[in-house]
Amino acid sequence: MSLFGSSGIRGIVNELMTPELALQAGKALGLKHKYVVVGRDPRTSGPMVENALISGLLAMGARVTRVGLVSTPTLAHAARGYDCGVMITASHNPPEYNGLKFWNPDGMAFSLAQQEDLEKSINSDIKGASWQDMGTENVRHDAVREHMDSILKNVEHYPLKVVVDCGCGAATTITPYVLREMGCRVVTLNGQPDGFFPARQPEPVEENLDGLKKAVIAMEADLGIAQDGDADRMMAVDDEGRFVSGDELMAYFCQYEVKYSLVCPVDVSMMVEKSVNGVKIYRTRIGDAFVSEEVKSVGADFGGETSGTWIFPKMSFCPDGIYAAAKLVELVGKNGRLSDAVDALPKFPLRRGGVKFSQSMDKVKIMELIKGAIDVKSAKDVNTLDGLRVDYGGGWVLIRPSGTEPKIRITAEAEDVDTLTTLYDRSESIVKRCVKACEQ
Numbered sequence: 001m002s003l004f005g006s007s008g009i010r011g012i013v014n015e016l017m018t019p020e021l022a023l024q025a026g027k028a029l030g031l032k033h034k035y036v037v038v039g040r041d042p043r044t045s046g047p048m049v050e051n052a053l054i055s056g057l058l059a060m061g062a063r064v065t066r067v068g069l070v071s072t073p074t075l076a077h078a079a080r081g082y083d084c085g086v087m088i089t090a091s092h093n094p095p096e097y098n099g100l101k102f103w104n105p106d107g108m109a110f111s112l113a114q115q116e117d118l119e120k121s122i123n124s125d126i127k128g129a130s131w132q133d134m135g136t137e138n139v140r141h142d143a144v145r146e147h148m149d150s151i152l153k154n155v156e157h158y159p160l161k162v163v164v165d166c167g168c169g170a171a172t173t174i175t176p177y178v179l180r181e182m183g184c185r186v187v188t189l190n191g192q193p194d195g196f197f198p199a200r201q202p203e204p205v206e207e208n209l210d211g212l213k214k215a216v217i218a219m220e221a222d223l224g225i226a227q228d229g230d231a232d233r234m235m236a237v238d239d240e241g242r243f244v245s246g247d248e249l250m251a252y253f254c255q256y257e258v259k260y261s262l263v264c265p266v267d268v269s270m271m272v273e274k275s276v277n278g279v280k281i282y283r284t285r286i287g288d289a290f291v292s293e294e295v296k297s298v299g300a301d302f303g304g305e306t307s308g309t310w311i312f313p314k315m316s317f318c319p320d321g322i323y324a325a326a327k328l329v330e331l332v333g334k335n336g337r338l339s340d341a342v343d344a345l346p347k348f349p350l351r352r353g354g355v356k357f358s359q360s361m362d363k364v365k366i367m368e369l370i371k372g373a374i375d376v377k378s379a380k381d382v383n384t385l386d387g388l389r390v391d392y393g394g395g396w397v398l399i400r401p402s403g404t405e406p407k408i409r410i411t412a413e414a415e416d417v418d419t420l421t422t423l424y425d426r427s428e429s430i431v432k433r434c435v436k437a438c439e440q
């Protein structure tokens with residue numbers, strides 16, 4: 001089994017994410033990297049993983065700089081001055097998880113090839129350096145300040161009233177302070193770093209943000225901001241206390257950020273497409289690392305994922321939830337109420353569902369059958385990067401196997417309800433037929 005997922009190594013503490021693994025990862029990294037900067041989010045296991053990782057690096061003779069409790073974008077920003085950076089975080093996962101994410105000096109996460117290379121080393125026997133060549137470590141306290149300054153220089157400042165829900169994550173070290181220095185009146189929720197995440201789960205999805213929605217109304221704020229455990233994600237609540245969906249927020253950003261080209265995964269709504277008519281859209285597999293890589297390789301203006309990942313390549317290839325929050329303040333300050341902007345976005349009916357199959361069946365084979373059965377002749381565009389996405393102009397359908405259960409997921413969206421019903425039902429019956437054919 002591969003250790004690396006789409007976001008580095010991640011697992012339950014002392015099951016997959018053990019001090020032994022962190023130590024070995026440190027040694028493996030130290031084979032090729034001499035100057036390494038290390039940060040962590042506030043998870044209870046952070047110091048354990050951090051010390052084991054650094055011990056491995058020191059054993060290889062690396063020069064290690066600790067920046068302590070920081071957000072992932074702060075660590076990626078700091079990595080500019082080193083051979084690489086390591087962030088100890090499990091992002092939006094529950095508190096019992098932790099993980100390691102590796103960063104290049106240009107703010108890009110390690111590529112698939114780099115991760116494979118590192119995994120090979122982790123699985124090998126690594127001899128440490130001699131006593132004369134032991135590594136050294138030092139501590140830096142200015143990583144947050146440097147990151148803040150770079151954000152503050154790159155946004156226009158507006159004095160909005162903003163509620164920030166840090167969720168007790170790494171955002172507590174930076175987001176409220178950045179917005180205050182932009183001239184905002186900031187009310188902070190869950191502003192103490194706490195690895196138990198006692199206030200809410202770290203993922204900034206609507207079901208976790210009741211407190212923020214209520215606070216925005218009670219405080220009569222212009223905006224609510226929510227972040228995940230390591231603050232690379234940012235989601236928002238408008239001035240009427242309504243959660244702004246990922247598709248809506250992406251469409252909003254696109255209206256101002258995208259001139260020529262946009263990168264987004266295959267599951268993004270038509271709302272985004274219609275908001276940026278005539279722009280070249282590059283679709284990727286679902287996962288922020290794929291979006292970042294594509295933004296860099298095609299030189300796009302902007303990239304994003306509806307989970308709250310926003311990539312502003314002028315700033316960094318690392319999704320930066322703090323910069324995204326600052327940018328949102330700038331745009332709302334300049335262009336008026338977020339609720340009006342969201343109401344003005346084109347809306348389309350969307351339907352999500354799926355067809356279950358038995359555990360023993362081969363999802364690759366089912367998908368092959370579906371690809372052969374679905375109508376692609378009348379399609380405007382067919383994309384097989386991540387499952388099968390067929391765009392018919394007036395609507396599209398995405399059919400892909402679930403990553404977590406034996407199920408083929410179906411997502412369809414169309415310009416009107418009748419088209420949606422026809423499209424969804426037709427797709428569902430094909431999927432059912434293909435699943436049945438595999439049963440026999």
Ligand code: MG
Binds near residue numbers: 228
């Ligand atoms: Mg995250």
